Every structure is written in C-alpha cells, then in structure tokens.
Amino acid sequence: MTQAQPVGSHAMMQRDRASASLGMIVERNEPGHAVVSMIVRDDMLNGFDVTHGGFIFALADTAFAIACNDSHHVTLAAGADITFLKPTTLGQNLTATALLRVKSGRSGIYDVRVTVDDDVTVAEFRGRSRTTNLPVPTRNHL
Numbered sequence: 182m183t184q185a186q187p188v189g190s191h192a193m194m195q196r197d198r199a200s201a202s203l204g205m206i207v208e209r210n211e212p213g214h215a216v217v218s219m220i221v222r223d224d225m226l227n228g229f230d231v232t233h234g235g236f237i238f239a240l241a242d243t244a245f246a247i248a249c250n251d252s253h254h255v256t257l258a259a260g261a262d263i264t265f266l267k268p269t270t271l272g273q274n275l276t277a278t279a280l281l282r283v284k285s286g287r288s289g290i291y292d293v294r295v296t297v298d299d300d301v302t303v304a305e306f307r308g309r310s311r312t313t314n315l316p317v318p319t320r321n322h323l
Contacts, residue, residue, distance in 0.1 A: 196318055200243045203236065212251035213281030213291075217244040221273045231268040237275065238263050241293040241306035244279035248291055249310040259288070259311040267303045274298050277306070287312040 194200065194207055200217075203225075209216035219240050227233040241263060249256040269275060279293040293306035 194247065197243070199239070203239060205240060205243055207247065208276070209278075210247055213248055213284075215244045215247035215279045216276060217247065217279075218274055218276045221269055221271055221275060223271055226271060229268075231270050232273075232275075234263070234265055237265065237269070237295055237304050238306070240275055241277045241279075241295050241304065242308070244277035244293050245291050245306065245308040245310075248279035248281055249289060249308075253317075254312045255315040255317055256289070256310050256312045257315075259309040261306060261308040263304055263306045265304050267297070267301065269297050269303050275303070279308075 194210075203219055204222070205217050205219045207215070207217055217240060219236075221232050221236070225232055225236045238261075242258065242261065245258065245261065246256075275295055275297060277293050277295045279291050282290045282292055284290075289310040289312075291308045291310065293308065294302055295304040295306065297303050
C-alpha cells in the first residue's frame, strides 16, 4: 500500500494552469486563510467594458481552493455562490481574501471577500468544501 502524498496548497498551485494563465499571484497561503491577487486585463472585460463576472469568480474560487487544501487530502468545492457588489475594469488590481468559517468532518464553509485597489469590496463569495479520497496528482505541469 502506498502512502498518501501531501497535497497542500503549494503543490496544488504548482499544477494550477488555469490560475497561472490568468496571472494570479498568491500573496498569502496559510491553513484556512489565503490571499490571491490578479490585475484585470483587456481580455477579461465583457461587452460593457467591465470585468466579466466569471473572472472574479475564478479569482475567489482560487483563494477558496488554497484555503481548503492545507492537509494531505484533496479538498474540492461542493458548491459556491457569489454576489457582485461593484463593477471593476481594466488595470484594476483585484484581491481575494479567503477565510475558513467552520469545518466539520469532511465539510467546510469559507468566505471570500474580493476587493479592488483601495480596499473597496466588489464581491462576496461563499464556498462549501468537501474533502475527498481522490488520489493526489504526482506530476508538475508548470
């Protein structure tokens, strides 16, 4: 029987091609707490020249994933929702701060606040996690 390889959020982010392609930067990586930033690019704007909500969700989801994965087990989103409060646009630096609210058994609840340059909240995200028995990937893609 093989021993489980530690997943941890550091190893996970080394394999995260999606977040890397969006230019996300991990500012803080601690158990139950993560901070990730991203500058809004032109190709992230929708038809109204504001940031497409999917990119804001992706940023919040990445911070959520980092905060969830602090052990030797793969933890995935069981569900999430987001409320958009203010529009953002080209060149703005978005920051997502994820915090563990509660963990019970294999389930967890995390809140993520997305802010813009001057610490104005632009979105609130709530994620629900579930720790799985999935095997940890062993190869590094980046």
